[in-house]
Amino acid sequence: MENTIHITVIDSDNSTALIPVPTDINLSLMEILKASGYDILATCGGMALCATCHVEILAGGQQLREPEDQELAMLDSLPDADDNSRLACQLRLHPENDGLRIKIKRALQ
Template sequence: MPSVTYVDADGEQRTVEAAPNATVMEVALKHDIPGIVGECGGACACATCHVYVDEEWVDRVGPAEDMEQGMLDFAFDVRENSRLSCQIFMTPELDGLIVHTPVRQG
């Protein structure tokens, strides 16, 4: 199974296994990762699962689609590497993915 590492605003890291094709948000909620709320349940209708994709992973994860980009307007402290974790699906190619959570969700 692929793994994903969540790094919180204080620098604490948590690495967990992800079921294939689960979203980064689903994995976070399953493992009680702080900083990921996911109020809309993954419908891309809020920005409470906002993360920063680690710079070394940005190209492999790819850019946000238009709908996601629109939702990011509601996120706190949006950056070039911002994504909604409900829109990142774990695949074998993303094994070892690192994402950072913001200081707070928008």
């Protein structure tokens, strides 16, 4: 399909899957991961308030928009966040994100 990209998702158990992502439906990466059966809590509903959708960008991060202040503040509260950390709820994927590679980080509960 012309409006489909593929991203590689590594779950916290190190299992890897290639996920097709339609780019014309305006879903966040968090919503795509949940729809694909990944155990993403997203307790705040995608408002960048809980960090339960924390992902590590392994490849393709230069094609993502820069994080906004609210996302950065939430990431700063995580003990395992680093420069490659993002909140999946804040990422909308576009055709230029084809080949993105992420690892799901489990939130401390």
